Amino acid sequence: MNIDWAALGSVFGVSLVTTVALVGLFTLGIVGLSKSAPPAGAGTTGTGSVAVARTGAYVCFGLCLAAVSYGIYMIVA
Numbered sequence: 001m002n003i004d005w006a007a008l009g010s011v012f013g014v015s016l017v018t019t020v021a022l023v024g025l026f027t028l029g030i031v032g033l034s035k036s037a038p039p040a041g042a043g044t045t046g047t048g049s050v051a052v053a054r055t056g057a058y059v060c061f062g063l064c065l066a067a068v069s070y071g072i073y074m075i076v077a
Helices: 005-034 047-076
Strands: none
Touching (some): 005 047
16 A cells, blocks of 8 residues: 555645634634724724724635635535
8 A cells, every 4th residue: 555645745734724724714703703892982983993894804704605615615526
């Protein structure tokens, strides 16, 4: 039985990078959703930054969904 160590290492490397990227993207999405507006008496409105953070979080979640969907497509096809 011969094991193609180069192919095994390549699969391991791609899997590791993809996993770290997806977890990082999902974490950025969670952080973006957890951002809240400052208290009313704080003197700054801050609603613009909350909207940008929420939009960025939705983009991160969309990219995660796209990557997982592509992975499922690759397995099924």
